Amino acid sequence: MEYIQIKNSPDNKYLAVVSSRNRINILEVLDATTGSTLWTKRLSLRTTFRFGTNCVAFSPDGSLLAVAADRVLSVLDPEEGSVLWREVDSDYVGACSLAFSQDGRYLAVASENSDYG
Numbered sequence: 001m002e003y004i005q006i007k008n009s010p011d012n013k014y015l016a017v018v019s020s021r022n023r024i025n026i027l028e029v030l031d032a033t034t035g036s037t038l039w040t041k042r043l044s045l046r047t048t049f050r051f052g053t054n055c056v057a058f059s060p061d062g063s064l065l066a067v068a069a070d071r072v073l074s075v076l077d078p079e080e081g082s083v084l085w086r087e088v089d090s091d092y093v094g095a096c097s098l099a100f101s102q103d104g105r106y107l108a109v110a111s112e113n114s115d116y117g
Helices: none
Strands: 002-008 015-023 024-031 035-044 054-058 065-069 072-076 083-088 099-100 107-110
Touching: 002 035, 002 054, 015 054, 024 054, 024 065, 065 099, 072 107
Parallel strands: none
Antiparallel strands: 002 015, 015 024, 024 035, 054 065, 065 072, 072 083, 099 107
């Protein structure tokens, strides 16, 4: 297993771990206190973008988890893993950075194809 990205939520409740297992990238969200797995999702097959295919970011209050994988940008509930918002666009291929605004209302996405603000 190879770890691609690990993010702690600002409220220290969750730990998001993106890893690669047998060429499949996996997102696992853990309870940061107990270390127990809350949920796991398959993100994508590993492609030529070694580290940029899958990235994650928590909102400032920790209530949202943004995930970019392949052509899909999603905002999830970190506790349940349920999808709150989802968009498919080829500009999200190679997304390498996600960031919420301080108030959590906006999400910036930087990819190898373009920049959104």
